[in-house]
Structure formats: structure tokens, C-alpha cells
Amino acid sequence: MPMHEAAKLASMGGNRPSVLPFPVMRRVAAHVPACHARFTALDRITAHHWQQHAAESGYAKVEFGTVDDPGDAELGEYLLIYRRDIPWAQWGVNCVDGGYEAWSARCNAKLGDAKLGRFSRLQDALDAIIAAPI
Numbered sequence: 001m002p003m004h005e006a007a008k009l010a011s012m013g014g015n016r017p018s019v020l021p022f023p024v025m026r027r028v029a030a031h032v033p034a035c036h037a038r039f040t041a042l043d044r045i046t047a048h049h050w051q052q053h054a055a056e057s058g059y060a061k062v063e064f065g066t067v068d069d070p071g072d073a074e075l076g077e078y079l080l081i082y083r084r085d086i087p088w089a090q091w092g093v094n095c096v097d098g099g100y101e102a103w104s105a106r107c108n109a110k111l112g113d114a115k116l117g118r119f120s121r122l123q124d125a126l127d128a129i130i131a132a133p134i
Contacts, residue, residue, distance in 0.1 A: 037076020039064065039095050043122045047079055050126045057130050060084040080105070081129060091129045093122065100125040104132075 039047075044064065051062045063080045076096075080089035089105045102116040102125040116132055119125040 037095050037097070039077045039079070039122075043095070046122050047126065050123070054081075054126070054130060055084075058084050059090075059130075063089075091116075091132075093125050093129075102126075102128055 047062045047064075051059065059081055061082045063082070064077065065080060066077050076094075078095070079093040081091040081093070082088070083090050092103050092105050094101045094103070096118070099118055099120045100122050101118050104114045104116060116128055117125075119128065
């Protein structure tokens with residue numbers, strides 16, 4: 001029953017009971033970036049939770065940043081990952097359309113390409129960093 005009909009029946013009074021429908025909520029998958037090139041609150045929680053467990057593998061901190069260059073629509077927010085024994089970032093993860101792109105911030109003959117890969121979930125990108133050669 002449409003809401004305007006329910007309101008009409010309710011205003012008429014009388015002994016006719018009516019059931020008002022509840023509004024329908026649409027849910028968005030939690031791991032999909034909310035908008036182009038931006039991390040969600042869940043992404044930030046995931047990264048900080050990962051940081052606690054990654055300490056066992058020598059990773060000391062994660063740091064969020066934003067590229068404010070309007071000329072480069074592909075780049076937006078990024079995550080830098082630091083090792084305990086090195087003062088500069090070793091890895092980065094960009095939030096890109098449709099997912100996350102993990103990349104090496106250093107030259108590494110074992111990796112070849114600086115990009116580790118593109119992932120649909122931030123957790124997958126972070127797990128690939130742990131598994132990558134140092």
C-alpha cells in the first residue's frame with residue numbers, strides 16, 4: 001500500500017486497521033570504495049588492524065595521504081606502509097576505481113615492476129604485501 005493511501009486511511013479514523021510499510025534500506029558492500037579514489041571508514045579500520053598483525057613481519061606503521069592534484073583524476077587517497085628499520089615508505093596502496101592498487105615504493109629486482117597488482121579488497125592488497133619479497 002503506498003504511503004499516501006495509508007495516511008488517508010489513518011486520517012479517516014474508524015475501526016479499519018492498517019499496516020504502514022517500513023522504508024527499505026539499500027546496503028552497499030562494505031569493501032567497495034564509497035566513491036572514486038577514496039578510502040572508506042572500513043578501509044581505514046582494516047589498515048590499522050592489519051598494521052597490528054604486520055608488526056610480526058617487520059612493518060611499523062601505515063600512513064594515509066591524499067593527492068590534491070585536480071589534473072590527475074586517477075589518483076586520490078593512498079596508504080603508505082613503513083618497515084620498522086627503514087625511515088621511508090616501502091609500499092603504497094592507492095584507492096582507484098573498482099579497487100586498490102598495491103605498489104612498491106623502492107626499486108627491487110625481485111619484483112621487476114613497481115606495481116604488485118590490483119585488488120578488489122584492501123585486505124587482499126595488504127596480504128599480498130606481506131607475501132611479497134622484501
